[in-house]
Amino acid sequence: MRALEPWVVQPLETFLAESAARLTLLMTSSGQVVAQHGFSRSLDVMTAAALGAGIVASTDELARLMGGAGFEALVHHGQRQSCMLAAFATPRGRWIGLVVFGPETSVGIVRLFFDQMIGQLAAAAPREQPSAPMLAENFETELDASLKALFGR
Amino acid sequence: MTATQTSLDRVTRVAGVRGALIVSAADGLVVAEQLMDGVDGQAAAALTGSLVGRLARTAESAGLRPPVFVHLRGEAGSVLAAPGPDDLVLVAVVGPEANLGLARLEMIEAAGRLA
Numbered sequence: 001m002r003a004l005e006p007w008v009v010q011p012l013e014t015f016l017a018e019s020a021a022r023l024t025l026l027m028t029s030s031g032q033v034v035a036q037h038g039f040s041r042s043l044d045v046m047t048a049a050a051l052g053a054g055i056v057a058s059t060d061e062l063a064r065l066m067g068g069a070g071f072e073a074l075v076h077h078g079q080r081q082s083c084m085l086a087a088f089a090t091p092r093g094r095w096i097g098l099v100v101f102g103p104e105t106s107v108g109i110v111r112l113f114f115d116q117m118i119g120q121l122a123a124a125a126p127r128e129q130p131s132a133p134m135l136a137e138n139f140e141t142e143l144d145a146s147l148k149a150l151f152g153r
Numbered sequence: 154m155t156a157t158q159t160s161l162d163r164v165t166r167v168a169g170v171r172g173a174l175i176v177s178a179a180d181g182l183v184v185a186e187q188l189m190d191g192v193d194g195q196a197a198a199a200l201t202g203s204l205v206g207r208l209a210r211t212a213e214s215a216g217l218r219p220p221v222f223v224h225l226r227g228e229a230g231s232v233l234a235a236p237g238p239d240d241l242v243l244v245a246v247v248g249p250e251a252n253l254g255l256a257r258l259e260m261i262e263a264a265g266r267l268a
Binding site (some may be wrong): 105106107111112114 | 195196199236
């Protein structure tokens with residue numbers, strides 16, 4: 001498990017231990033990865049983050065068209081593994097969690113401990129905001145640094 | 154009244170029962186529930202569904218038949234579970250003063266009628 005910010009580590013480690021999730025990705029609503037577990041290639045992480053953020057944006061718009069609040073979570077049930085995608089509020093803005101899990105656990109367990117992780121993240125988040133916004137001119141440098149932090153190379 | 158509501162009514166009528174719910178064991182999700190305030194149905198469903206599934210696999214690995222009733226006793230009460238057909242589990246959260254014998258009888262009877 002790797003995270004860009006140290007305060008994310010403990011809540012995510014607890015979630016991983018309790019839920020038995022195979023893959024987990026935490027990202028901002030724009031698809032910027034905050035933490036990951038289980039991915040071995042940076043390309044997979046970037047693709048999953050972009051697709052996950054896109055799906056959440058689509059379902060949010062769908063919910064708006066239907067005249068309701070946004071969906072809490074989206075779950076795809078598969079034969080060998082399933083996937084849960086959920087957006088949630090943090091003191092650092094709206095984040096998205098993408099969780100892939102197998103038959104060794106259940107969607108109820110994953111959801112239960114995911115909700116607990118949201119509470120732990122809210123409690124652990126530092127009160128001060130990040131210093132500088134992401135700008136186009138330093139985007140590539142920031143991306144490289146993030147990928148190194150997330151994959152250790 | 155539906156069969157699920159009838160099952161829940163029979164169980165929650167027993168003295169000391171704080172709530173009952175019908176859980177999809179594979180998903181750990183609530184199908185129907187009658188719970189007193191303060192009982193977390195989502196947590197009870199997820200954790201009991203997981204527990205019953207693991208106990209069934211444990212029994213199978215040991216060459217035994219799956220359990221027909223599970224009693225998890227704690228200091229402040231118990232969680233009771235009775236697996237039924239179609240991967241459904243009838244779960245009850247009971248206080249320490251509950252009539253466990255009657256609750257067990259009602260749950261096994263009601264779980265057999267779940268479908």
